[in-house]
Amino acid sequence: MVVHVRLYATLRRPSPDGPQNRLSVDLPDGATVSDLLARLGIEQSADHVMAILNHRRVGPDHRLQPEDELHLLPPISGG
Amino acid sequence: MSLKIWRANVSHRTVVTEPVPQSWERLAGRALIPRILLDEIPPTCDPLGPFNKLVFTPGLLVGHMLSSCDRISVGGKSPLTGGVKESNAGGTTGLKLVHLGIKALIIEGEPADEGWYVLHLSTAGGRFDPADDLAGLGVHEAAARLLERYGKDVAIALIGPAGEMRMTSAGIQNLDKDRVPSRIAARGGLGAVMGTKRLKAVVVDASGGSAPPLADPQLYQEAKKRYLKALLSHPQTKVYTDYGTSAVAVMCNGFGALPVRNFSLGQYDALDKINGDALRDTILARDGEGDTSHACMPGCIIRSSNCFPSPEGKAVVSPLEYETIGLVGSNLDIDSLDDIAMLNREMNDLGVDTIEMGAALGVAVEAGLMEFGDAQRAMELLQEVRQGTPLGRILGQGAATVGRVFGVRRVPVVKGQAISAYDPRAIKGTGVTYATSPQGADHTAGLTIRANVDHLDPKGQAELSRGAQIKMAAYDTLGACVFSSFGFALDLDAIRDLLKAQYGWDLGTGEDILDQLGRETLKLERAFNQAAGFTAADDRLPEWMTVEPLPPTNAVFDVPEEDLDGVFNW
Numbered sequence A: 001m002v003v004h005v006r007l008y009a010t011l012r013r014p015s016p017d018g019p020q021n022r023l024s025v026d027l028p029d030g031a032t033v034s035d036l037l038a039r040l041g042i043e044q045s046a047d048h049v050m051a052i053l054n055h056r057r058v059g060p061d062h063r064l065q066p067e068d069e070l071h072l073l074p075p076i077s078g079g
Numbered sequence B: 001m002s003l004k005i006w007r008a009n010v011s012h013r014t015v016v017t018e019p020v021p022q023s024w025e026r027l028a029g030r031a032l033i034p035r036i037l038l039d040e041i042p043p044t045c046d047p048l049g050p051f052n053k054l055v056f057t058p059g060l061l062v063g064h065m066l067s068s069c070d071r072i073s074v075g076g077k078s079p080l081t082g083g084v085k086e087s088n089a090g091g092t093t094g095l096k097l098v099h100l101g102i103k104a105l106i107i108e109g110e111p112a113d114e115g116w117y118v119l120h121l122s123t124a125g126g127r128f129d130p131a132d133d134l135a136g137l138g139v140h141e142a143a144a145r146l147l148e149r150y151g152k153d154v155a156i157a158l159i160g161p162a163g164e165m166r167m168t169s170a171g172i173q174n175l176d177k178d179r180v181p182s183r184i185a186a187r188g189g190l191g192a193v194m195g196t197k198r199l200k201a202v203v204v205d206a207s208g209g210s211a212p213p214l215a216d217p218q219l220y221q222e223a224k225k226r227y228l229k230a231l232l233s234h235p236q237t238k239v240y241t242d243y244g245t246s247a248v249a250v251m252c253n254g255f256g257a258l259p260v261r262n263f264s265l266g267q268y269d270a271l272d273k274i275n276g277d278a279l280r281d282t283i284l285a286r287d288g289e290g291d292t293s294h295a296c297m298p299g300c301i302i303r304s305s306n307c308f309p310s311p312e313g314k315a316v317v318s319p320l321e322y323e324t325i326g327l328v329g330s331n332l333d334i335d336s337l338d339d340i341a342m343l344n345r346e347m348n349d350l351g352v353d354t355i356e357m358g359a360a361l362g363v364a365v366e367a368g369l370m371e372f373g374d375a376q377r378a379m380e381l382l383q384e385v386r387q388g389t390p391l392g393r394i395l396g397q398g399a400a401t402v403g404r405v406f407g408v409r410r411v412p413v414v415k416g417q418a419i420s421a422y423d424p425r426a427i428k429g430t431g432v433t434y435a436t437s438p439q440g441a442d443h444t445a446g447l448t449i450r451a452n453v454d455h456l457d458p459k460g461q462a463e464l465s466r467g468a469q470i471k472m473a474a475y476d477t478l479g480a481c482v483f484s485s486f487g488f489a490l491d492l493d494a495i496r497d498l499l500k501a502q503y504g505w506d507l508g509t510g511e512d513i514l515d516q517l518g519r520e521t522l523k524l525e526r527a528f529n530q531a532a533g534f535t536a537a538d539d540r541l542p543e544w545m546t547v548e549p550l551p552p553t554n555a556v557f558d559v560p561e562e563d564l565d566g567v568f569n570w
């Protein structure tokens, strides 16, 4: 299945055309948020990344569905 | 040298120093303000009348250039909410007041004449200098003249035209470490209170002064080292250094809680143009005076502030923060950082709170005074404020007044004060804070966005808000910037040791101390508000937010009233 990912701030990836912030990732059916983070090489602590799906925060064990659009961002505490 | 109370009387133009009353000794910053108000002013007094007082008090940790711990609390009875008000700011005012040995500066009385004055404080004492030549000047020009007059090393707290005109959106600007007058004690209309005392500025010349002696210098150094190490090791510190508060925009948008088009939507389709990533990329792409990581006070290693440059590389505004991006950007559907920065600079110069003015302009759109997205018209409306036209004076009173005058129902305020950039329908814990904080709607009184909960579920939000409110009241009492908590959270006992090393106090564990300070502060604030006439009916969000669904989550604010009324039953 394919899921779509938006990366923000420090999680954006450097590329020759400037920071890259949109990815589509092919994952095995039944993959979790944790599997996705492992694939992207993002450190999995709650201090490093927050995942938001359909306006709710989701944890590492959340099972992804095909075509999900996930936002990954540093879990900052406000402004 | 022990700290003293300095009392400036504008009726007689005298400044006297007094010992600190025993019951004030353990208090400072936010906690000391309601104590002073309860002890010294009639709670039902007119906030713009002769009996209100304006208090400047640095927090307990202030004075030693400990990273991010030199904030100044300013307070009084708020002309915007009618209740207790503490508004704090970075910059250099707190540090310099402590270097003069000032625990609290209390400004009181009724001006004897119509002149404008500068209150000048130094080791020689305090005096009032005539300052009619500064009347009507914007904050930038006034600060430049004051620096010329009093030297480059002074701290300055000053008001702009809005404060002079007693507008309730007016704050008090403080110089940052680079002498830019942009660290505003913004909320609750304290600039108007300063205007009633006919003070254009307080100038603090701390030359010849010094940090108060430490009870245990060795323990201080050791605790400082632990705190700094923890702060540097926290992953959030780096995010704030690189992106500042603007990084929170995408989180808020992700939760569907961004203020968009006068709080009618929770997600903004043009956010990519004005979010933290766009801000950082723009600053980096423009050479010149722009800076992605700037410290508002000496010694801050987080450096969450920034300086936003024009396309030509000239400094426009420092800092451009998330709250302004939310209230002046998405809330007005203004999707250009250059436009937001221009409006921010203008609001700074007028000396108004960008949250209050952004919300007031959002309501003004519904009133037909401008269109969404029209930055030029917003700028024209700010000129009305500057000129003090009838329309400008209405806008300058803030969102609640604009709503009342023009018959708009969708007005985002609690206790008369504008809601900041987290829509409470989609971040319900923060909604509980807005509703119940003695300060009126204010995210800095207890933000819950980081908590690992379902923000749309009304259950458990009251407890979440209570914890956040206690913690924030404690940090505001310490004079510690909220972002210092990344370091302290990893080593709460560093707070215990710092206080012990500074004052010789033994107050229990770091956790106990935060809990005690926070609860004591909230208790005093609520006691003042109660005496001023507040009831449970004031601890509510605007009714329309309980019935009008917020797209895309279509949430309404549905935390039960019993939960709101139970927040402080601890």
Ligand code: SF4
Pocket: B068, B069, B090, B091, B294, B295, B296, B297, B300, B301, B302, B303, B304, B305, B481, B482, B483, B484
């Ligand atoms: S973290 Fe930011 S707001 Fe806090 S003290 Fe440092 S520069 Fe100022």
